[in-house]
Amino acid sequence: PEPARAHRHDAPLVLFPASTVGNAGDGASGRSPEMLKWSDRIVYESVVIVGGDVLVFAKGVNRRKKVNRAAADIRCLYYRADAGNAVASLPATTSAQQVFRCPPPPATTPVDLELRVTLAVVGEQPIPSLATYDLPRRRDSPPMSSHVTESTPSGKRLICACTMVRDVAKFLREWVVYHAAVGVDRFYVYDNGSEDDLVDQVRHLTSDGFEVFTMSWPWPKTLEAALSYSAAVHRDSCEWMVFIDVDEFLFSPHWVHSENPTKSMLHSITTVGEDIGQVSMWCADFGPSGQTAHPKEGVIQGYTCRRQIMERRKSLVRLGAVDRSLTNSVHYFLLQPGFRSKWNTRVRVNHYKYQAWDEFKVKFRRRASTYTVDWTNKKNPRSNDRTPGLGFEAVEPAGWPHRFCEVNDTLLRDVTRRWYGLGFGNKLGRRRIIGTTPGSSYNV
Template identity: 30%
Template sequence: MIPSFFLRPITRFAIAPPPASATRAGVAIVLIVRNEARHIAEWARFHQMAGVMQFFVYDNGSTDGTIEALRAALPETALTVIPWAQRRFRTTLGREIHNQVLAYAHALMNFGPACRWMAFIDVDEFLVPVSARSIPEAMQGLEGTAHVSLPWQMFGRGGHAGPPEGGVVASYTARARDSFELSHGLNFKCLVDPSRVTEVGVHGFAIDGREEGVNDAGQVAAHKDRVKPGFASRERLQLNHYYTRSDAELQAKIGRGSNKDVQADKHIRRVMRIVQAIEADTVEDRTAIDFVARLHSPQP
């Protein structure tokens, strides 16, 4: 019998970081996506407006026009699409290899040298400058760092039975009062310096062989200590995670199942625990709406 340890999914990869180009600059986003045509254009335009220079999009077999919507939303020079149509990789022992981490490792090794920062987020996540007019402006003061952890700010259904006409940012403003107090579902996404990444994950990367980084206020912590009181910060950047969007989209999310080998009933229970925790105590959050308004107002 194979010990259970050897059957655990492979969710982290060690890499040799690529050397930085002498002309590297700007913020890039790495995204793995499948069938998100309804929302992908808004997501792309928002982040381009926020100062993202390059989008490296790993297409996991979209069939609904997702990539066509992306090409219509972004300049050709800003978008690189990589076909990535595989749902499961396995070793000869049967261990699942996490497809998202594999895509992230590929992006770091192949596109990382040209970028000062790479952000690894999903299409239901928006990087929102809190008071600055762009993500690069918000990152000023963090130039000497190589790993910035941003906690999810969790948004629920907001009373919408079906997808609203106004889009995600304008329509969803009900956020969990404190994501760090949620009993389920708290996690981070990251911006990293590709030239210093030595291990790749979804929610944390090793930098120069160390499992640590900073929050957006520059406070250092080991990754395992990020959930401790005092580390949560949205001083410069807020990561809005529109976990459910409308109820109809939540039901579709549940129907698609997990992106890992998880029993269907276990997956449903987990998702609904997170939803209930988000919606149990909410506040109005207009940070993303205010950012868009700020961009359309005259500079002082």
């Protein structure tokens, strides 16, 4: 399997210059590499999905939130990587955010031909591209690179979880162990340029029986695009997908008297009508809870004080109901006609958002969302994404350990102590329980 790698985009990128692509059958001589920065307009990724459509990911085409160019104004260009000859020019079928759906090249295209794919807005030059066109993989091949062994079972799972990570490997085990116990069957981890021990953490988890798949997704500030990619690529692998961060944990206060966790806890959420394409849950934001460093007992047992008002939402999404455009706002997806969203007030998301300062200040480095301004940028000072009382620099405010503490909420701490003992998040308590793979078990 391919290990996680660090990717930096502050240096120029060497691209195959799609701007030299000619008409179908024309040659393009004298091509030379093109130097661009990530801040330029770029086609950066593509993937062939079930059914044959090609998703092309590009920045700089739809520049403003909720303002998209018409698909009819965009052409999908397939061209030879060695000579630049255009093999096909086809109209895009959807255009939303950074995701464009394209028809595949003609079936007569030689299978041994190395092709690249790019986009061209009508009346403009083709966009420089990093993306290749790869023929659809065999249906029995794994959906992405992983550390799961060949004995890992295939087949569709009821509930999967998708997250994007960067240098948060130390939190991964607690997040996976907990969610696997309450009903998540498979985990997809998109690595946004981690430089920590993510590879080792994933290897340990998979050797313990968890289904954890990783994919390198190095592109900065492309979270919405990554979630669109995941929703499309894993549609045949998962019935439902929850898109959450590793500091977010699904929880129901109705579980507090349970002696042991069971997969039915989350599986019951999916018992809804066939017209329900999305189940939304409120988020409870937890504060530092008096902690001045990462708590030795782990996140969900170490942070126990939260804000009173529950805001925003996260959603459990039926992948077959997602709109063809794959439009999302991180918190929810646009659904196909005939499907609707439903709120579930019995389950919430415990969001350990405001942690000990040394952990929290890392968020100043970069926000993951395409449409969220980085905190060091003074634009949109009243954005809901910003932290109340925080400036534009990573300077610890006075009294930080006791901020955002309005409700003492120990429900999840107490129930996980009953299930696993003290500090299962950092493997202080060890107990053997049933794993996600049939017949397996694992230690926590």
